Structures are given as C-alpha cells and as structure tokens.
Amino acid sequence: MYERKIPLNLNCGLDLIGEVLYGKWKIRLLWFINEGHKRPSELQRKIPDASRRVLNIQLKELEAHELITKKIYPVVPPKVEYSLTDFGRTLIPVISALGNWGDEHEERLRNIILKSSQN
Amino acid sequence: MYERKIPLNLNCGLDLIGEVLYGKWKIRLLWFINEGHKRPSELQRKIPDASRRVLNIQLKELEAHELITKKIYPVVPPKVEYSLTDFGRTLIPVISALGNWGDEHEERLRNIILKSSQN
DNA sequence: TTGCATAGGGATAAATTTTTCCCCTATTGT
DNA sequence: ACAATAGGGGAAAAATTTATCCCTATGCAA
Numbered sequence: 304m305y306e307r308k309i310p311l312n313l314n315c316g317l318d319l320i321g322e323v324l325y326g327k328w329k330i331r332l333l334w335f336i337n338e339g340h341k342r343p344s345e346l347q348r349k350i351p352d353a354s355r356r357v358l359n360i361q362l363k364e365l366e367a368h369e370l371i372t373k374k375i376y377p378v379v380p381p382k383v384e385y386s387l388t389d390f391g392r393t394l395i396p397v398i399s400a401l402g403n404w405g406d407e408h409e410e411r412l413r414n415i416i417l418k419s420s421q422n
Numbered sequence: 423m424y425e426r427k428i429p430l431n432l433n434c435g436l437d438l439i440g441e442v443l444y445g446k447w448k449i450r451l452l453w454f455i456n457e458g459h460k461r462p463s464e465l466q467r468k469i470p471d472a473s474r475r476v477l478n479i480q481l482k483e484l485e486a487h488e489l490i491t492k493k494i495y496p497v498v499p500p501k502v503e504y505s506l507t508d509f510g511r512t513l514i515p516v517i518s519a520l521g522n523w524g525d526e527h528e529e530r531l532r533n534i535i536l537k538s539s540q541n
Numbered sequence: 542t543t544g545c546a547t548a549g550g551g552a553t554a555a556a557t558t559t560t561t562c563c564c565c566t567a568t569t570g571t
Numbered sequence: 572a573c574a575a576t577a578g579g580g581g582a583a584a585a586a587t588t589t590a591t592c593c594c595t596a597t598g599c600a601a
Binding site: 500 | 546547548549550559560
C-alpha cells in the first residue's frame with residue numbers, strides 16, 4: 304500500500320468528507336451501489352472508463368471507511384455483493400445535491416469546461 | 423499548461439461538477455471567498471497547508487470555469503480581489519451540504535480515517 | 542540598506558493516483 | 572484441452588496534481 308508522505312489534515316468537516324470521497328470513482332460507486340448495482344462486475348460495466356483495478360481499490364477504501372459492506376458468497380463462480388451501510392446511506396442526499404447541481408447547469412458547464420480545456 | 427492524455431468525460435451531472443470542484447483546495451477557496459476573504463494573501467493564510475503556487479493555479483481554474491471573478495486594482499503594492507459570480511454562488515448550498523455532513527459525523531470520521539490509514 | 546508585504550510566473554521535482562499488464566482460483570460449457 | 576466467467580492482487584509505468592525554488596517589481600518600516 305502507498306505510504307503517505309504529506310500528513311493528512313482533518314480539521315474541518317470539509318477535510319473529513321474529502322478524505323472519504325476523494326478518489327476519481329468513489330462517488331459513482333456509492334451512487335450505483337445505492338441504485339442496486341451491487342456486484343463488482345455490474346459496477347465495472349456501469350463505469351467502463353475506470354480500470355477494474357482501481358474500482359477494487361476504491362471499493363476497499365469505501366469499505367475501510369465503513370460506508371459500504373462486502374458480502375462474499377461461498378459459491379463458484381464467486382459472487383460478491385456490496386451494500387451501503389447506514390452510515391453510507393447518510394451520504395446519498397449529499398451526493399444527490401452534487402449531481403443535481405451538475406444536471407441543472409449541464410449546458411453551461413459543458414460549454415465552460417470544453418472552452419477552458421482548449422487552451 | 424498540462425495537456426490531458428486521457429479524455430474528459432462529461433456524461434452526467436456528477437462528471438460535470440467533478441470537473442469544476444476537483445482539485446485539493448478548490449472547495450475551500452470558494453468557501454472562504456464566500457465568507458469574504460477575497461485577497462490572495464488572505465486566502466493563503468486561511469489555507470496554510472497549500473502552496474502559494476497551487477492556490478494561484480486553482481484560482482485561475484475557478485475563474486476560467488466562471489465561478490469567481492478577479493478584480494485587479496492598479497495600485498502598488500498590488501491588490502487583487504476575488505468574488506463569487508452568481509453562478510458560483512449557486513454552489514454554496516452544495517458545499518454547505520458537504521461540510522455539514524462532515525461536521526455531523528466528525529468524531530466517527532476522524533476515528534475511521536485514522537484507523538484505516540494505519541495499515 | 543536590508544527586510545517584509547503584495548501579486549504572480551517559469552521550471553523542475555516530488556507526491557499521489559490511476560492505468561496497464563500479467564498471474565491465480567475454480568467451475569461450466571464447447 | 573481451452574475459453575469464458577467471476578473475483579482478486581502484485582509490480583511497474585503512465586498520468587496527473589502539488590510542492591519547491593527562484594525571479595520580477597514597488598513602497599514602507601526598522
């Protein structure tokens with residue numbers, strides 16, 4: 304595992320939530336798990352731009368942060384299902400707020416982002 | 423400027439908001455500017471863990487994304503003030519939602535994060 | 542006259558995150 | 572035998588983000 308060289312700072316609420324949500328795909332993972340896409344392979348299909356590896360890594364982190372739980376069924380071929388914990392579920396309204404803002408300003412954002420990524 | 427090699431994806435609202443808020447210090451910059459800390463030097467003092475350089479870079483990006491405006495006063499020593507645009511102001515409730523969630527679960531989060539960063 | 546404050550930028554290094562590639566388990570179907 | 576499916580993980584490379592260092596300029600205070 305990677306060993307951090309610059310210390311964490313956990314001063315305020317924004318630092319704290321940042322620590323658990325930072326990661327390119329974490330918010331989407333939580334979102335799709337909440338929507339009922341529980342198995343790793345489903346999640347990989349839902350998020351095809353992410354490498355399989357990172358999804359696994361980020362799922363592990365979400366689990367370590369107690370936002371999701373992992374259930375392994377002892378069958379072959381293997382079956383695994385993730386679910387939100389109660390704690391994780393409290394994040395859903397926050398994620399909705401993010402997604403809604405993005406949706407509401409979709410047109411404008413797309414233009415702005417594309418324009419500013421030209422130069 | 424850095425030239426991206428992996429294309430952006432701007433499919434859903436979460437992608438879009440991610441594009442403008444991703445960046446270690448951007449949320450805090452918006453927050454403090456909203457609180458009235460407008461000058462670069464104030465912001466640097468408010469966010470001492472960030473290097474001066476990155477704050478400038480991220481302020482520029484926020485400006486390019488039309489979330490803040492920059493006013494340069496032609497005086498010596500130089501004086502600059504940032505303000506939220508109307509568009510940027512619409513983000514404040516979203517940022518509050520993030521910060522509040524972190525504050526509400528402060529104890530728990532601090533423990534979880536420290537525990538999981540041990541090993 | 543040296544030092545500090547103000548604002549900003551270039552070049553380069555370091556830190557961190559994500560991707561790529563390859564390998565392993567076990568069963569079912571061809 | 573061999574591929575496909577389902578889930579994982581190590582090692583190293585590539586991508587991306589942040590940090591460090593040094594330089595510009597002016598006016599004011601010790």
